[in-house]
Every structure is written in C-alpha cells, then in structure tokens.
Amino acid sequence: MTVTLTDVSTGVGAPADVAGVGPALRRRRPPRPGVVVAGAYLAALAVAAVAPRLLAPGDPLAADPRVVLTPPGAAHWFGTDHLGRDVWTRVVHGAAHSLTIGIAATAVAVTAGVLLGLLAGLAHRFADEALSRSFDALSAFPMLLLALLFITVAGPGTISLIVAIGVATLPHYARVVRGQTLLVRRSGYVEQAITFGSSRPRLVVRHILPNVVGPVPVLAVIGLGEAILAAAGLSFLGMGPQPPSPEWGAMLSEGRNYLQVAWWISVLPGLAVTLTVAALTVLGRHWQARFDGRWS
Amino acid sequence: MAGSPLRPVLRRVGSGLVVLWAAATAAYLALLAAPGDTVDAIVGEGADTPQIRADIVAEWGLDRPAVVQYLDYLGRLVTGDLGRSYLLQRPVAEVIGEQLAPTLALALAAAGLGVLLAVTVAIGTAGDRRPWLRRASSGAELLLVSTPSFLIGIVLLSVLSFRFGLFPVAGAHGFGSLVLPAVTLALPIAGLLAQVLRDGLDRALDEPFVLTARARGVRERVVLLRHALRHASLPAVTLAGWLFGILLGGAVIVEQVFGRPGLGQVTLAAVTAKDMPVVLAVVTLSAAVYVAVNTAADLTYLLVDPRLRRS
Amino acid sequence: MAPLVEVEDLHVDFATPTGPVAAVRGVSLTVEAGECVAVVGESGSGKSVTARTLVGLAGPTARVRAARLALGGRDVRGLRPRQWRRVRGRLAGLVVQDALGSLDPLRTVGAEIGEVLATHGIVGRAERAGRAVRLLDQVHVPEPARRARQHPHQLSGGLRQRALIATAIAAEPALLIADEPTTALDVTVQAQILALLAERRDAGQSLLLISHDLAVVGRLADRVLVMRDGEIVEQGPTARLLSAPAHPYTRQLLAAVPSASSRGRRLAEPPRLREHCGVPVLSRPPLPARPPVDPGDAVLVAAGLTKRYGTHTVVRDVSLTVARGETLGLVGESGSGKSTVARIVAGLLAPDGGEVTFERAPWTGVAERARRPRRRRLQVISQDPLSSFDPRYPVGRVVAENLEPGGDRADRRERVVELLRRVGLGPDLLDRHPRGLSGGQRQRLAIARALAPRPSLIVCDEPVSALDVSVQAQILDLLAELRAADGTALLFISHDLGVVHHLADRVLVMRDGAVVEQGPVGDVFSYPRHEYTRALVDALPALVTAGRP
Numbered sequence A: 001m002t003v004t005l006t007d008v009s010t011g012v013g014a015p016a017d018v019a020g021v022g023p024a025l026r027r028r029r030p031p032r033p034g035v036v037v038a039g040a041y042l043a044a045l046a047v048a049a050v051a052p053r054l055l056a057p058g059d060p061l062a063a064d065p066r067v068v069l070t071p072p073g074a075a076h077w078f079g080t081d082h083l084g085r086d087v088w089t090r091v092v093h094g095a096a097h098s099l100t101i102g103i104a105a106t107a108v109a110v111t112a113g114v115l116l117g118l119l120a121g122l123a124h125r126f127a128d129e130a131l132s133r134s135f136d137a138l139s140a141f142p143m144l145l146l147a148l149l150f151i152t153v154a155g156p157g158t159i160s161l162i163v164a165i166g167v168a169t170l171p172h173y174a175r176v177v178r179g180q181t182l183l184v185r186r187s188g189y190v191e192q193a194i195t196f197g198s199s200r201p202r203l204v205v206r207h208i209l210p211n212v213v214g215p216v217p218v219l220a221v222i223g224l225g226e227a228i229l230a231a232a233g234l235s236f237l238g239m240g241p242q243p244p245s246p247e248w249g250a251m252l253s254e255g256r257n258y259l260q261v262a263w264w265i266s267v268l269p270g271l272a273v274t275l276t277v278a279a280l281t282v283l284g285r286h287w288q289a290r291f292d293g294r295w296s
Numbered sequence B: 001m002a003g004s005p006l007r008p009v010l011r012r013v014g015s016g017l018v019v020l021w022a023a024a025t026a027a028y029l030a031l032l033a034a035p036g037d038t039v040d041a042i043v044g045e046g047a048d049t050p051q052i053r054a055d056i057v058a059e060w061g062l063d064r065p066a067v068v069q070y071l072d073y074l075g076r077l078v079t080g081d082l083g084r085s086y087l088l089q090r091p092v093a094e095v096i097g098e099q100l101a102p103t104l105a106l107a108l109a110a111a112g113l114g115v116l117l118a119v120t121v122a123i124g125t126a127g128d129r130r131p132w133l134r135r136a137s138s139g140a141e142l143l144l145v146s147t148p149s150f151l152i153g154i155v156l157l158s159v160l161s162f163r164f165g166l167f168p169v170a171g172a173h174g175f176g177s178l179v180l181p182a183v184t185l186a187l188p189i190a191g192l193l194a195q196v197l198r199d200g201l202d203r204a205l206d207e208p209f210v211l212t213a214r215a216r217g218v219r220e221r222v223v224l225l226r227h228a229l230r231h232a233s234l235p236a237v238t239l240a241g242w243l244f245g246i247l248l249g250g251a252v253i254v255e256q257v258f259g260r261p262g263l264g265q266v267t268l269a270a271v272t273a274k275d276m277p278v279v280l281a282v283v284t285l286s287a288a289v290y291v292a293v294n295t296a297a298d299l300t301y302l303l304v305d306p307r308l309r310r311s
Numbered sequence C: 001m002a003p004l005v006e007v008e009d010l011h012v013d014f015a016t017p018t019g020p021v022a023a024v025r026g027v028s029l030t031v032e033a034g035e036c037v038a039v040v041g042e043s044g045s046g047k048s049v050t051a052r053t054l055v056g057l058a059g060p061t062a063r064v065r066a067a068r069l070a071l072g073g074r075d076v077r078g079l080r081p082r083q084w085r086r087v088r089g090r091l092a093g094l095v096v097q098d099a100l101g102s103l104d105p106l107r108t109v110g111a112e113i114g115e116v117l118a119t120h121g122i123v124g125r126a127e128r129a130g131r132a133v134r135l136l137d138q139v140h141v142p143e144p145a146r147r148a149r150q151h152p153h154q155l156s157g158g159l160r161q162r163a164l165i166a167t168a169i170a171a172e173p174a175l176l177i178a179d180e181p182t183t184a185l186d187v188t189v190q191a192q193i194l195a196l197l198a199e200r201r202d203a204g205q206s207l208l209l210i211s212h213d214l215a216v217v218g219r220l221a222d223r224v225l226v227m228r229d230g231e232i233v234e235q236g237p238t239a240r241l242l243s244a245p246a247h248p249y250t251r252q253l254l255a256a257v258p259s260a261s262s263r264g265r266r267l268a269e270p271p272r273l274r275e276h277c278g279v280p281v282l283s284r285p286p287l288p289a290r291p292p293v294d295p296g297d298a299v300l301v302a303a304g305l306t307k308r309y310g311t312h313t314v315v316r317d318v319s320l321t322v323a324r325g326e327t328l329g330l331v332g333e334s335g336s337g338k339s340t341v342a343r344i345v346a347g348l349l350a351p352d353g354g355e356v357t358f359e360r361a362p363w364t365g366v367a368e369r370a371r372r373p374r375r376r377r378l379q380v381i382s383q384d385p386l387s388s389f390d391p392r393y394p395v396g397r398v399v400a401e402n403l404e405p406g407g408d409r410a411d412r413r414e415r416v417v418e419l420l421r422r423v424g425l426g427p428d429l430l431d432r433h434p435r436g437l438s439g440g441q442r443q444r445l446a447i448a449r450a451l452a453p454r455p456s457l458i459v460c461d462e463p464v465s466a467l468d469v470s471v472q473a474q475i476l477d478l479l480a481e482l483r484a485a486d487g488t489a490l491l492f493i494s495h496d497l498g499v500v501h502h503l504a505d506r507v508l509v510m511r512d513g514a515v516v517e518q519g520p521v522g523d524v525f526s527y528p529r530h531e532y533t534r535a536l537v538d539a540l541p542a543l544v545t546a547g548r549p
Helices: A021-026 A033-050 A087-122 A125-140 A143-154 A158-185 A188-195 A200-213 A216-236 A248-258 A264-295 B007-033 B038-043 B050-060 B066-078 B092-125 B131-146 B149-163 B176-205 B208-215 B220-237 B240-258 B263-272 B276-304 C047-054 C081-087 C109-119 C125-138 C144-148 C157-169 C187-202 C214-220 C238-243 C248-256 C338-345 C368-377 C395-400 C409-422 C439-451 C469-486 C497-503 C521-526 C531-539
Strands: A003-005 C005-014 C021-031 C036-040 C062-066 C068-071 C092-095 C175-179 C206-211 C223-228 C231-237 C272-276 C279-283 C298-309 C312-323 C327-331 C353-358 C378-381 C457-461 C489-494 C506-511 C514-520
Touching: A033 A087, A033 A264, A087 A125, A087 A158, A087 A200, A087 A216, A087 A248, A087 A264, A125 A158, A125 B007, A125 B276, A143 A158, A143 A216, A143 B007, A143 B240, A143 B263, A143 B276, A158 A200, A158 A216, A188 A200, A188 C378, A216 A248, A216 A264, A216 B149, A216 B240, A248 A264, A248 B149, A264 B131, A264 B149, B007 B038, B007 B066, B007 B276, B038 B050, B038 B276, B050 B066, B092 B131, B092 B176, B092 B220, B092 B240, B092 B263, B092 B276, B131 B176, B149 B176, B149 B240, B176 B220, B176 B240, B208 B220, B208 C092, B208 C157, B220 B276, B240 B263, B240 B276, B263 B276, C005 C047, C021 C036, C021 C047, C021 C206, C021 C231, C036 C047, C036 C214, C047 C062, C047 C068, C047 C092, C047 C175, C047 C206, C062 C068, C092 C157, C109 C125, C109 C144, C109 C157, C125 C144, C125 C157, C157 C175, C157 C187, C175 C187, C187 C206, C187 C214, C187 C531, C206 C214, C214 C238, C223 C238, C223 C248, C231 C238, C231 C248, C248 C279, C248 C469, C298 C338, C298 C489, C312 C327, C312 C338, C312 C353, C312 C489, C312 C506, C312 C514, C327 C338, C327 C497, C338 C457, C338 C489, C368 C378, C378 C439, C395 C409, C395 C439, C409 C439, C439 C469, C469 C489, C469 C497, C489 C497, C497 C521, C506 C521, C506 C531, C514 C521, C514 C531, C521 C531
Parallel strands: C036 C206, C036 C223, C092 C175, C175 C206, C327 C489, C327 C506, C378 C457, C457 C489
Antiparallel strands: A003 C062, C005 C021, C005 C062, C005 C068, C223 C231, C272 C279, C298 C312, C298 C353, C506 C514
C-alpha cells in the first residue's frame, strides 16, 4: 500500500542535492498573465503619449457647457468635467505630460547617478567617501520637500518638476551603481582578467562598465514609476504644468472641488496614474527577476 | 578594550553628523542659487522696503565675506535659530512650532498604523502556507504602493465622509478628524513595508537555522515570530529614515487633501509665496530629523544583530 | 523489538515548474536501536532528502510515498503538523552541515538549546539555563557556561558544530540524524567531531549518518548504504563494503578517492577488482609518464614572504621554490595563510616583506606595466570557476579572452575549439553559457582558459574542493595528463592531504601563516617530523580499503 503524506506547513525549500531542480527552475517560462497585461497597458499608454488622437480624437481643452458634469456613459466614457470637457480625452492626452516628465526626470537621475556612482566606485578611498556622504546628504531631504525647495527657487513648471525629481532620485541610482561597481571591481572575473595581463582601461571598459551598467535599465523602469508618482503629487499641489494642461495630477486637483457631485473627474485620472505605476513596477520586477537569474 | 564596544556607535553618530553638515550646506547653496540676490530670495513675495532689506542684510550678515556668512549660518542653525520670515513678520521657529503638533500627530498615527498593518500582513502571508492569500495580498500591496496618496484620500473622503458622513470632511479637531488622513498616509507605507518584511521573512525561512529549529519540533508560529521576524526586521529597520521622508512629504499632500492645518500647509504657503526662510527651515529640519532617525535605526540594528558589534 | 527506523519503498518527488523531479526512488532502510547506519552518495543522490523525509522536512513541494515509514514503531505517514512536532527533536534529532547558518545568528547558543528543552517540556523554565550548560559540557565544549551566553559567530566552526549537536540531543531523541556533520570543517576539527559522534554511538545512541565521504563513514558506521540517483545501489557491513565492493559504482567511488596509494594512477577510470595475496584489491590504470624534473631549474622562487593586515600577520616568512614541470603542494587548514600565499604568487597581492622571482626575473616590487606582459606565463585556477567568468561571456569567449593575440577570427576559433577538446569539452558548448554547465565542466573550462597562453606555472587554489569525488577524480586525472603533456609546473593549494599526496611531488605544510614542514610528499606524510603535520596525518580518516594499485 502506498500512502501520500504531505506536510505543507513545514520544511525548507527543496534541499540542494535534488538532482535537476536547480537548472529546471531557472529554465525560461512563459511570462505570467500580470506581466502580459502590464505590457499591453504600457503599449496603449505609449500610443496615447505619441499619437493621442488615435485613441481620443477630440480636443482635450474643448469645453462644452451643455454637457457639464455628465457621468461616464456611452457618449463620454469617463464622463465630463465642470467645464464640460471630456475626461477620457483629457486622460489620454495627459499621458504625454506625465510620461515626458517621468522619463525626463528619470533620465536626469540615471545619467547623473550612474556617472557619480561609477566615479565613487572607481575612485580612491577619500573621494569615494566624500561622494558617498554627499549622496547621503542629498537623500536626507524627503523627496517632496527637496522638490518644493527647488520649485521655490526656480518657480513651478514642467522643467522645474523634471529637475527637482531628477535630483531627488539621483542618490538612489548613484548608490546602487557605486555598490555594483565595488562588487564587480572585487569580483573573481576582474581578478582573473588581471592575471591575463589586461590593462586597467581594458578592465574598466571590457569587464567593469558593462557589468555595472547592465542592471541599470531595469532599475530605471521601476524608478520611472516612482518619478511619475512624484510628478503627479507635485502637480496635484500646483507645482507642475499649469491648468488647463491635462496633466493627471493637476486634473485630479481641479476635480477635487466637485468630488461630491462628480467623483469621476478626479478618480479616473488618479487611476491612470496608479495603473501606469503598477504596470511599470510589474514589468520592472519581471525583468529584474530574469536579470538576476542571468547575471548572478 | 573598554572603548571597543562604543566604537561602532561613535562611528555611526559621527557619519550622521557629517551628513547633517552636508545637508545644511546643500540647503544654503539652494539659497545662493536663487535668482536675483540673496536679499531678493529671502524677501520672496513679502513687503519689500529699505528697512526690511537692511534687516535682512544685518540678520544674514550679507555685508561680510562669504565664508563668514556661511559659518554664521551654520552657527545659527546649531543654536536652533531658524531665522525670520519677513513675509509673516515672525521668527520661523515660532511659525513651525505652532503647526508642529497636528503634523506630528498625523505622522505618528500613520507610522504606527502602517507598521502594524505591514507586520500583520507580512506574517500572515509569508512562507508558502496560503498561496492564494499571498497572491491577493501582493496584488493589493502593489496597488497601494502605486497609488498617489491624494487619490486614496479623495476616494476615502468621497465614500466615507461625503456618502456616509462617518468622518469630518476637513479640519483637525478631535480623533475623528485624524482617522482618514492617518489611514491615507499609512496605506502606501504599509504596502511597501509589507513587501520588504515578507521578502525578509521568506529569506529567513530559507535559512538553515529555520530547518534546525523546525527539526527541534518548534511550532511554525514560533519559528516565524522568534526566529524569522527578527531577521526580517533588519532590512525594514534600515527603511526608517526613508519612511520618515515619505511621512513628511505625504503629510504635505494629505493635509492639502483634508484641509488639515499643519507643517505641510505652512510649507505649501511658503513655497507659493516664495518665503525662502520658512522653506529652508522646513527642509533643513526634516533633513536633521531624517539623519537622527537613520542614526537611531543604525544603532537599533547594532542592538538586534550581535554580529555587527565587532569593530 | 521493532527497528527504530523502518523505511520501505520510499519515493520522494519534488514539484517543479517543469514537472515533478524524482529525488528518491524506492529506498528501503532500517536502523536498529543502538546501530550506526550511514548513507553515502554524491550530490543529487537523494541522501539528504531521504534523511529529511524521516522528520517530515523534505520541503513544501515534496510528495512523499512509501510502503512503510515508521519511527520507533510508529507509522509517520500522514502525520499532522502537530504530531510531527512531537516526533522532531524528541524521537529524532537532526544535525546538519554548516553550523554558522544552522544556529540562529541573532540568538545565544544557550537560548537555542533552551528552545528545545522548552518545546518538549523537558525541564522547567528555571532549570533550562543550567541544563543547557550541562549539555554543552556533554559535547565537550570548554567553558560551557561562558559559551552558552555567546552568539554563534563568536564560536569556532568546531564549537558551533558541537553546540548544534547539543541542541539535537537536548530532548534525548532515540535517533540522531547527522547530515554531513563534518563537511567544511578542518581535518583536525573533523576528527574531533567524529570522535564525539562515536562517543554518542558507544553510549547507545542510534545514528543515521549522511555523508559524501566514504572515509568519514568508515570510521563510524556499522552498515553503509550507497545511493545514486535516488536509489540504493549497494549496502552491507562497513568493512565488507569498503574492502570488497560488489557494485561497479561503489568501486568507482572508492577508486576515485585520491591518496598515497593512487599516485601515478588514474582515479576516474572504472577500476577492476583483483585478488592480491588473497586480498581483494582495486586496480587503477596508470597515468602517462612525466619527464623528469630538474630541481635546479626553478620557475618560481619566493623568499621570506610576509603579509600583514593591521596587527595581524597572515603570512610569516614563507619561502618556496617550484621547479620547471614540478608540482608543489601547499596544504594547511583554514586560516593557515595558504590562499594569501597563492594570491601573492599570482601577483594579485603585494607582500609586505620578501620577494618573488618568476622565470628568473623579479615578479614582486616591479611596476605593473612591466609585469603585465609576463602575466600570461603564470595562470590561476580558483575554487569557484563560475565567479571567475565574466557573467556576460559564453564559453567560447571565456577562453578566447586569454588567447595569445593575433590570428583572424577563424584561426582563433580553431584554437579555442582545440583547447576545449584538450580538456574534454566539445565544440557544441562554444556558445553555451557557463551557468548552464556542470561543476566539473566549469572547472574544465577554467583549465582550458588557463592553458590558452601556454603558461609555465599554474597556481591552483583549491581547484577540486567544491566538486563531488568522482568529478574531482576526473579533474585530477585531467590535470595530471596536461602536466605530463605540457610540462607545466603547478602550485597546488589544498586543504585535502589525500589530493596533495596523490598529485604533488613536494609539499609545504602551513600553519598560522608559517611553513612548519616541507619535503617530498612521501617523506612528509609517511614520516612527519613536525607535530602539527603528524596531527594532520593522524586526523585524516583513512580508508581502510582496497586502495592499492
């Protein structure tokens, strides 16, 4: 007689000496449904940002006093706002604003962060210490307050938003890149390459740079979500693109006054932010998991 | 060997001070970088009279060499002098002091609630006991972390306050007015903290010491609480400083959504009116608290993990 | 009385995303009260899974089936979690490898032992601390009261392993399962732990010993079971199994163990069993002959090497010479400084004192620019080959990176293929990634890369330590063949005396950063003069077997 016994609540993952389990786990699997949905959403978002008229042919600024505060329905999928503007059209056209700010801010942060992080990681002890402490100092400011300080100095607007968020998120990338640089510098393969007689520039270009920069795009995708979230917050506070620009955070702020009678004006643009950030996170984590499997 | 156990403590406190100095300097540089001359930046959109300009020059020592100005600024910070708002015609410390209490109440309530939620959720969903619950919770956390806090606030407001009238719509009077803002601020924190904690728990549960603990016949709950949770709390502790930043930044937004008085409202008003002394003070103060919180977290780390006590 | 452990037709599968993987396939075994039974096998044999299944800890994805699975006469199939908890620790204690990770690093040793006592209600709260100290004393931990208050990281590897044994026997289980209890320990410490386990066995404790090491098993076990691919291929009384193995796999395992008697012979070829003076003897085929070594023709001379970190001197006045084509063994336990010597010789670390001369020219104290072109003549093979490959490089590029410059694409590719062929890797692997290779294949790849620039000396730092014994045998055979063909000198660093005895011409014994003894391997290991060398040799769990050629 054979009996199956299971003890689900206990036990550690499969012991190491199970033949074949390790490699089998790492074999590529079809992406999970969540990843596919996230990818599809982001693709649609990209279309909305590049060619919004394909999804919403109307004018995002066109007010129509006859249809003020219409609830979502067949004529207006997302309803209309207090000026009778079509919320769907505004959300679609707002994608470009949010994405532009997010991508530009992330680009600023990644470019500066990677350069400074590499410098710190490759520099001698004193310079590294000085750079690392300045990353610490920069990240001591809560991101939103740092951005507000910047806006106080430079005034509100899209460019301010981009630079402020870029500077505030820069230390994160710089730290990761510095850590990765140190790791790669001390790695077995760099040491091995020294025994091949490789010169220092060759080591940096052939082995250190590619292995340090490799994981950065994945980080940037996840970071892009955070930047979009921060931009929406600042726009909500009135620090970003000024009305009547259809920026998601600003739309939400405008719609706030009509919350009791028309929830859709503020909630639907907010959901667009949530879905965008969530989709970017899902996709980023998916790439990260694949990356970790490949790189280490 | 008397000094050796203190060495790691001193090192952490020392590096905290260095960061603090660098942060104060960065804030000072922002002032210098402002367009126009420093007097313009400090006046902001307040009344601009020759008398006020003279006061500013005197207070900031603008007629003296740059190095002296800078050292003077640091000296005033060390003594707790945050300067004077020429827009409000009041010392900045007074302005901030008045509005500190509601923001502090909000931040502490949110932090407590967030941590409590995160720990409960992480413990309930760690390991592979209930995969469906785990998936559901991961999904919820992802959405919470991805949602702007003002959206959470607005949804809560429109459902619980406008529709059902359970909580006041605005203000900071009594416990009832604290609930929705605190929940709004706590939810994204709980989402992220729960992810970090569960990751830590999962990693700890894969460690060999968990296998040996189980092999001793220890209950699963005890394995989680006594062994795994302490290990999982270590990475979470390092997030304390970051958590604080989110609380402060979030407070600005949440106070705006719920029309709650507090530091956030002061800051926003100052940013809009370009009241530089107030903005600088808020930013520098929050950096100082961040460094203090982070240093405390590092020291806690030292307390929890005996391996780090070796110098 | 029923046997303590009864297992019949045990099957364990693990659910994986690509379908179930069978880890244990039809294993049957019994352990009588007071008996010591050993399960021996290489990685992937299913030996650990078998052991863990006995305490219900095979893992959440494991599916366990058995015709009979009983501990102390009690059927444990289908036990509920609560029932399992009464079995674990009380009926069967488990000791695993790597005590640093096996004791909770955040809790004191005393608290870990106290946890067992509390869980099973052995003694009241007030007496727990005292009992924990007594248990530590029982496993011969010196200063038990002080140690009980310490954290695992404050204990040496040997003490940690003892403390772990104390937690496993705290609730006085009838059966002690020891899964690789001495792996990763130094040989002298290993001997002490084996002595402790023998003491428990002699006191009547039943032992189920899981190990990859036949010699360890030979010291303790009454009976041995040999596992491969989830099945038991042979079992019997220890003496009979080790001296007259019936199954070809057992013979191959025994023959793969390097030792004094395997010098000049192949380890990996299937051996034959011969009668020699009425005693069965494993016969190994010979290795190719090597050209004679001229001791006067030194390829590498190191004199008075010293390396300090702060106030700690890790290498103290070490001098060594490697002649052209010679293999010099460097043995020592962890912390002996042997790897630091290897790094200095490899030119990866500058010594604080002393100098190295390589191919009659200064090797240390010279500008890196001047040394760089000469580096190709001195190559390194490390213990962990995977981490020595750039994670982005496929197999072909790993080797090509170290080729002598020149030649067009096709020519270089041909040279890579030829190098791979020499180490027994096919050209089909060229575009594969090293991550997808087995441990043995990775080490072959590392060897191919080291051979690429035709070095006169290869520094091998524990090159076979992470490998299974049969894979280790193949790599050692390969190194022996290549050195015979190319006349390459080897500086061979190892903690394993058997490996060094098998491969090296001369040996240096290091301890605490200094060389305590050196000479031809036969002399040093057969007639050790220094007491430390003697302790090392004595501690070696020798295989009392058919080891002679």
